[in-house]
Amino acid sequence: MWNLLRRVRGFLFVLFILLLTFYIFSLNYKRHTMDSIQQALLNLTVPIFSAWTEIFHSFQELVSKYLWLVRVEEENRALRKEIARLENELISYREAYFENQRLRRLLEFRNSIEWKSISALVVVNDLSGFFQAVIVNRGKQDGVFENIPVINDEGVVGRTINAGRNFSRVMLITDPASAVDVYIQRNRTRGIVVGKDFQHCALKYIRNDADVRPGDLLVTSGKDGVFPEGIKVGIVKANYKDPLKMFQQVEVTPLVRLNHIEEVLILIPSTTIDRDIGNSR
Amino acid sequence: MIAPKSSSVGYIIFKILVAIILLTFCRWLMAYIALPTYTRIDLFLYLIVGTASVLKPLHHLFLAIVLGYFTDALSGRLWGFHIATYVCAVALIHLSADEMEMRSLPYQVILSSICVAIQSLFIVIYAINSYESFPNTLEFVISVLVPRFALTMLGAIIFLRAISLWIGNAPQQKR
Numbered sequence: 001m002w003n004l005l006r007r008v009r010g011f012l013f014v015l016f017i018l019l020l021t022f023y024i025f026s027l028n029y030k031r032h033t034m035d036s037i038q039q040a041l042l043n044l045t046v047p048i049f050s051a052w053t054e055i056f057h058s059f060q061e062l063v064s065k066y067l068w069l070v071r072v073e074e075e076n077r078a079l080r081k082e083i084a085r086l087e088n089e090l091i092s093y094r095e096a097y098f099e100n101q102r103l104r105r106l107l108e109f110r111n112s113i114e115w116k117s118i119s120a121l122v123v124v125n126d127l128s129g130f131f132q133a134v135i136v137n138r139g140k141q142d143g144v145f146e147n148i149p150v151i152n153d154e155g156v157v158g159r160t161i162n163a164g165r166n167f168s169r170v171m172l173i174t175d176p177a178s179a180v181d182v183y184i185q186r187n188r189t190r191g192i193v194v195g196k197d198f199q200h201c202a203l204k205y206i207r208n209d210a211d212v213r214p215g216d217l218l219v220t221s222g223k224d225g226v227f228p229e230g231i232k233v234g235i236v237k238a239n240y241k242d243p244l245k246m247f248q249q250v251e252v253t254p255l256v257r258l259n260h261i262e263e264v265l266i267l268i269p270s271t272t273i274d275r276d277i278g279n280s281r
Numbered sequence: 282m283i284a285p286k287s288s289s290v291g292y293i294i295f296k297i298l299v300a301i302i303l304l305t306f307c308r309w310l311m312a313y314i315a316l317p318t319y320t321r322i323d324l325f326l327y328l329i330v331g332t333a334s335v336l337k338p339l340h341h342l343f344l345a346i347v348l349g350y351f352t353d354a355l356s357g358r359l360w361g362f363h364i365a366t367y368v369c370a371v372a373l374i375h376l377s378a379d380e381m382e383m384r385s386l387p388y389q390v391i392l393s394s395i396c397v398a399i400q401s402l403f404i405v406i407y408a409i410n411s412y413e414s415f416p417n418t419l420e421f422v423i424s425v426l427v428p429r430f431a432l433t434m435l436g437a438i439i440f441l442r443a444i445s446l447w448i449g450n451a452p453q454q455k456r
Contacts, residue, residue, distance in 0.1 A: 020346065024353075027360035038354050045351075052309055124355050127308040129318035130404055131358040161357065169357040176412035177358075195412075197421065199317075259315030 032146045034139075034164030042135065042167050046123045050137075053123070057262070115228055115267040118142055120150075122261050123167070132158075132175035132195060132258070138266055139166040147226055149267045155232035155255040156180060156220060157264050168266075172258050173233065174199055181224035182233050185217040193218060193233050193252055201234055203250035212239045212250055228267065293335055296448050297344070300328055319428040322436045323397065325352060329367050330393050330437075331444030333374040334383040345371045359407055366403070370396045384445065390437040397433040401426040 005012075027035075034042070120136040138144050140163050150157045150170045158172040171178050175195040182193050182203070189210045196202040206212055216236040222229030234252040241248045304324040311321045325348045333341060349364030356362070373392060374383060381388050405426070409418060 021361075024350070024361045024364055027353075037350075041351065041354050048305075049309060052306065053313065056313060125309075125312035125315075126356045127312050127321070127352055128323070128356055128363070129312070129316075129321035131356045133357050135355065135357075176408065 032162050034162055034167065034169070039164040039166070042124075042164065046135070046137070046167065049124050050121075053262075114270050116143075116270045117265045117267050118144075120168075120264050120266050122170075122264065132172040132178075133161070134158075134170050134172065134261070135167050136170055136264060136266070137167060139164045139168050141165055142266075143268050144168045144266055148269075149227045149231075150264050151231055151267060152256060152261060152264050154257065155234070156227060157256050157258065157261060159226055160266070170264070173201060173254055173256075174258055179224070180227060180233055181221045182218040183221045184212060184236070185219050186213075187211055190221055190223075191218075191250070196251070200237075201252040201254055203236065203252050204247065206239075206248050206250055208241050208243070208246065208248050210248070212236055212248065214238055218252060293448070297328075297332060300332075300444060300447060301325075301348070304328055319425045320432060322429065322433045323363075323366070323400065324436075324440060325349075325363070326367065326370060326393055326396055326400075326433075327437060327440040327444055329370045330374065330389045330396075331441050332448055333371075333378075335448055338371070338375045341371050341375070342368065359403075362400070362403055362407075366396055366400045369399055386438070386441060386445070389441045389445075390434060393437045393441070394430065394434050397430055401430065 118138060120138040122134045123137050124135040126133045136150070144160060144163045146160055146162050148160045150159055156173055158170045158175070158178060160168045161171045162169050173180060173193065173195060176197075178195045180193045181190070183190055189206060189212065191203045191206045193201050193203055203212075203218065214236050218233040218236065220227040220229055220231045220233060232255050234254045237251040237253045239248050239250040304327075308321070308324055329341070329345050329348065332344065336344065345367035346364055349361075349367045352363040353360050370392065373395065383389075401422075405418060405422065408421065
């Protein structure tokens with residue numbers, strides 16, 4: 001038996017390499033789930049990465065809490081003023097919200113999807129820097145699957161590209177493979193925000209005659225089937241019009257500081273309801 | 282942790298494991314503090330080049346596949362990108378092993394640079410073919426890949442020296 005194995009070991013080695021190559025390249029097409037090897041690897045390494053993150057986070061907190069106390073009083077005063085201003089603003093927005101609800105009911109607006117949000121921690125960033133992806137500590141057992149919107153308090157972070165049992169991969173909006181359907185909030189001009197160069201985004205398919213200005217806020221349109229409507233995406237940094245081209249070039253700065261995300265919210269679509277239509281009947 | 286005796290294979294494995302943990306930490310730190318893409322040099326490539334003299338070709342190939350898979354798994358995209366680069370490095374090293382001195386620093390620096398050039402070529406081809414929105418390729422090459430290549434060469438001098446000091450003292454395995 002051993003003699004036979006020794007004789008065919010060269011063949012077995014080549015076979016093993018071929019199978020391995022086939023497996024590795026097949027992963028490029030198996031996008032929706034993480035297989036058991038990846039999950040085992042992540043289960044093994046994520047605690048280490050989490051520990052490092054925890055240590056650095058504690059260190060940063062220590063620095064910000066104790067060494068920068070000098071600025072706190074001044075900042076406190078400024079924040080109080082800001083709160084007072086925002087409270088006033090909130091009252092007017094609340095009014096607008098109730099008005100909007102009334103109008104929706106009048107128009108029998110179909111509110112089709114309800115979103116359940118779960119918080120997640122970013123446990124690993126892509127080490128190479130070439131792929132704008134992070135791994136978060138929520139997976140299928142929390143109801144996460146592929147193509148689910150991921151946001152934080154600043155705006156759109158990205159969407160999940162695949163999910164394992166305990167972890168999911170999130171593609172950030174700066175990745176050139178990412179695309180988000182958006183509106184320019186000021187004039188409802190619609191376009192698509194795509195990742196540009198791993199750090200910035202571009203707004204595509206905006207006609208040359210469309211009114212786009214630097215500083216315009218982009219919000220999700222909800223028409224791409226992934227993101228709900230009205231989440232902040234980015235701000236127009238600059239736009240260039242080439243008379244020979246149909247569309248203008250628009251540079252976008254994402255609102256989320258993607259380099260420093262630690263916590264995110266995963267929005268899971270839960271139920272499809274026709275609440276307003278049901279009410280109107 | 283107690284290191285195994287210096288005469289054993291376990292000693293080499295122990296040293297390589299420590300090096301992997303330290304290099305992973307450095308790479309994690311570069312990602313955590315969000316260094317720009319061109320500064321995130323591939324430290325595992327140095328480990329692959331630096332361990333050539335102490336590992337048998339098969340063991341070296343195994344190390345290349347494991348490290349490549351690990352890096353690819355964290356990216357989750359373009360599977361095989363890192364594995365292919367590291368396996369290329371192993372192949373280049375062992376194919377030229379009879380003619381070249383594996384422990385020579387200039388040779389190791391050149392080898393690392395060749396591998397990074399191969400890696401850059403891979404990424405450019407991938408980006409052009411996969412991303413419709415990919416900006417000017419020349420701009421990407423000049424702003425990201427060329428500085429990364431230069432930093433890899435500079436980093437090679439520091440990291441390969443450190444790796445060879447750490448691992449190079451380990452007994453060489455019989456071929």
